[in-house]
Amino acid sequence: GNSVTQMEGPVTLSEEAFLTINCTYTATGYPSLFWYVQYPGEGLQLLLKATKADDKGSNKGFEATYRKETTSFHLEKGSVQVSDSAVYFCALGKYNNNDMRFGAGTRLTVKP
Amino acid sequence: DVKVTQSSRYLVKRTGEKVFLECVQDMDHENMFWYRQDPGLGLRLIYFSYDVKMKEKGDIPEGYSVSREKKERFSLILESASTNQTSMYLCASSLRGRELNTEAFFGQGTRLTVV
Numbered sequence: 001g002n003s004v005t006q007m008e009g010p011v012t013l014s015e016e017a018f019l020t021i022n023c024t025y026t027a028t029g030y031p032s033l034f035w036y037v038q039y040p041g042e043g044l045q046l047l048l049k050a051t052k053a054d055d056k057g058s059n060k061g062f063e064a065t066y067r068k069e070t071t072s073f074h075l076e077k078g079s080v081q082v083s084d085s086a087v088y089f090c091a092l093g094k095y096n097n098n099d100m101r102f103g104a105g106t107r108l109t110v111k112p
Numbered sequence: 113d114v115k116v117t118q119s120s121r122y123l124v125k126r127t128g129e130k131v132f133l134e135c136v137q138d139m140d141h142e143n144m145f146w147y148r149q150d151p152g153l154g155l156r157l158i159y160f161s162y163d164v165k166m167k168e169k170g171d172i173p174e175g176y177s178v179s180r181e182k183k184e185r186f187s188l189i190l191e192s193a194s195t196n197q198t199s200m201y202l203c204a205s206s207l208r209g210r211e212l213n214t215e216a217f218f219g220q221g222t223r224l225t226v227v
Contacts, residue, residue: 043218102155
């Protein structure tokens with residue numbers, strides 16, 4: 001079945017450090033891929049998405065590229081800020097969202 | 113501003129009680145979902161609904177039921193609460209995609225403790 005494997009955390013970085021959170025997936029067909037972010041005390045919100053191979057999603061300085069050959073969708077940011085501290089979820093979805101799968105989540109803490 | 117609203121942020125219930133978690137969305141979305149979030153397990157789908165009165169089981173439906181009498185409202189019911197149902201419950205909604213997935217909008221979550 002469809003599944004998402006996400007880099008385990010927690011991850012602690014200093015401000016302005018480079019961030020990578022790895023995500024790989026297993027799926028039949030052509031899923032869409034998402035990164036969601038959950039700030040403390042809040043629900044999940046969409047950070048970025050990519051709907052086909054080689055697409056790059058980007059938002060708020062974060063980027064992820066849909067790599068079909070390596071079945072990956074790694075999240076990157078060149079210079080993290082304290083305000084980026086949150087839990088990040090990689091997700092895979094298919095038509096109608098009735099098979100949306102989430103990774104376990106990676107907690108990121110950015111220290112000043 | 114789009115909104116998914118869950119009726120309670122925190123709930124404490126006793127073992128054996130019947131528990132109702134309510135979720136309302138104001139975006140006229142066809143799809144609505146209930147997930148539970150547990151440390152190290154990510155989000156697991158309990159139930160999904162793609163239309164009024166329609167429902168599909170997710171990965172972990174045991175011990176839960178749902179109700180969707182109106183398009184904007186999706187209720188999760190714990191028929192007889194047990195301590196292993198202590199968790200964070202997240203409701204989400206989305207448009208019914210025609211070709212590609214569309215994003216899901218989440219509520220703030222309900223932290224349920226069963227004692």
